[in-house]
Amino acid sequence: MANDFKFPPVVFPSGGNPSPGSQRRPATAPFQSPRSSNPGIPFLSFDVGAAATSFPPPQFSSSGSIPGGFEDEPPLLEELGINTKQIWNKTMSILNPFRVKPDLHEDSDLSGPFLFLMAFGLFQLLAGKLHFGIILGWVTVSALFLYVVFNMLAGRNGNLDLYRCLSLIGYCMLPIVILSALSLFVPQGGGVILGVTGVFVIWSTRVCTRLLVELASCGDEHRGLIAYACFLIYVLFSLLVVF
Template sequence: MAKQFSVPPVVFPSGGNPGTGAQQRRLPTAPFQPPRSANPSIPFMSFDMSSAAASTSFSNPQFAGSSGSSVGIGGAFEDEPPLLEELGINTKQIWNKTVSIMNPFRVKVDLHEDADLSGPFLFLMAFGLFQLLAGKLHFGIILGWVTVASLFLYVVFNMLAGRNGNLDLYRCLSLIGYCLLPIVILSAVSLFLPQGGVAIFAMAGVFVIWSTWVCTRLLVELASCGDEHRGLIAYACFLIYMLFSLLVIF
């Protein structure tokens, strides 16, 4: 015989049996919403669209401060210097220095009192570009030789001037870079001349003397105790620019 077990009756929380009474279904509730039995008098649970639109206006924002704050901000931007001046690049000064180098007999020494590296960097890049058009990749060589040449001229000048020498490395690098302009012109002209010809050797000699003359005069005028050793300084400058002319010739 099968053994019978007594099953206790199921009691629902609603108090009624679903089989005998009406079924009570809970309506789904939207997420992040309070239950329907919550008290609607709580302020953050009752939201009135009309009152919110009246209290909050996004069409005319109000900022703290005076009404002319926007004008002040615009004026502040207008007073800002150009980006090139903030980076220390003065295009007018570079142009004036370049024009002064073009005339070796009327070099304006006062323009080179403020040393900069923007103009020399442009000349070095132009020199490397003309060499690249000639089929020679010399960017690294040019930058390396300029650095070594500046150190060489700096050491030679300060050894000649002794304790009275006031030539710093920054000014020396600026002067060598600006006086490299004739060699840059030589590299541009050499694109239309036959390699190894007499014409290119003659032009190289003229442009090397041009660069040597200008660089020697600037060093003597801008640095103290340079007039006494003009010949030795000119010889050092001649070696530097002769070295750069060899890149163009060969």
């Protein structure tokens, strides 16, 4: 028994004559959204002209570099807080024990002392002595010793902090560094090296005492005791050179 299926007639819009009441919808470009929906977003409307004005090209200077680039960045040493000019001026002031400039050491830093301590350890290494750890440990203990002694002498009026102690002791190590360099050319175990060592120890003691008295309050009243503490510190470091 056969089944009869009735299908509705298929009408193709492009074929035949359209009916009088129908209207053909105008074709639009693909991916084209109406301008009235998002008039301020050029990405959705794919308006190249509007996008070019929204994102202008980078402006180049006369030298061909982009403003705000690497040329405008500060030097790396300055970002790390290492002032090479200040270190050089402080070093030159230490080299003249009779004309020490305490105002240059008002801003304490550890960059210069670290360089001097590493140079001291390097000269000791050239002499066959590995003293890097001993030098760093003794500097820390010496700063604590000088900090405690000075503040006990000054009492409540003392304003010397541990950071400044480390800075001053490190910068005044420069004569001992020179001594360690000269010891490479002077015979060991004789009276010559002992005499030279005494001169450089007195040099470091005088400079460190002058800086402590000038930069810290109530230091002038106890100049002799401060000088004795500084003398013990630099004698301790000179023993590494002599023996």
